[in-house]
Amino acid sequence: MQQSFAEIIVFHRKRSGLSQQALAELAGVGKNLVYELEGGKQTVRLENLLKVLRVLNIELDFKSPLREAYMRERADAQG
Amino acid sequence: MQQSFAEIIVFHRKRSGLSQQALAELAGVGKNLVYELEGGKQTVRLENLLKVLRVLNIELDFKSPLREAYMRERADAQG
DNA sequence: CAACTTTCCCCGGCATACAGGGAAAAGCGC
DNA sequence: GCGCTTTTCCCTGTATGCCGGGGAAAGTTG
Secondary structure: OOOOHHHHHHHHHHHOOOOHHHHHHHHOOOHHHHHHHHOOOOOOEHHHHHHHHHHOOOEEEEEOOOHHHHHHHHHHHHO | OOOOHHHHHHHHHHHOOOOHHHHHHHHOOOHHHHHHHHOOOOOOEHHHHHHHHHHOOOEEEEEOOOHHHHHHHHHHHHO
16 A cells, blocks of 8 residues: 555644644544554554544545445445 | 445455455454454454455555645655 | 753553354345 | 354453553754
8 A cells, every 4th residue: 555654644743733742632542642653553443543543634545446346336226 | 435444344245255254264353353343343453454454455545635745755755 | 051842662550352152143045 | 944154242351452650862942
């Protein structure tokens, strides 16, 4: 894929002029979690990653070869 | 924007002809985790979500308004 | 250099995600 | 109806993610 979420988080945080502590508070997580997230730790809870991404206005997207077929089926089912 | 990872996982798993148990084994996680993942549980470890997505050939992508600026900066720094 | 902010990295303790077993219910073909 | 497979949902022990505090190191500003 692209860069790790770690890099992206650091970049967005700094662009927002936030310290790790400030980001943590806005996201409602502990300061250590932000630190670990930025270190690329993968054993974090999805919930907490999402909280941080939300504050930084970053969205998560899924990609797969079957994705288009999925969209077609849904559109089909719903009209 | 898109569907939850839960829906996507179910869809891809069924398309692969796998049972929850089989997917769990391929991903190296417990069967209950697959069950919870498909139920949309957000308190799972990112690591485990990624393991399952990998088996199903689903990639994660990040999107943000600042993303382009990020890419430019990187390209700039590297070449 | 001094003063201040931020980041790094440790710890102690609590909360909870996880694996795996089991059993009832649901689905599916015959 | 009867089998067989799969899914749903419970339980329990263990592992570990998380928080808050703190202090050293690194960075920033003057």
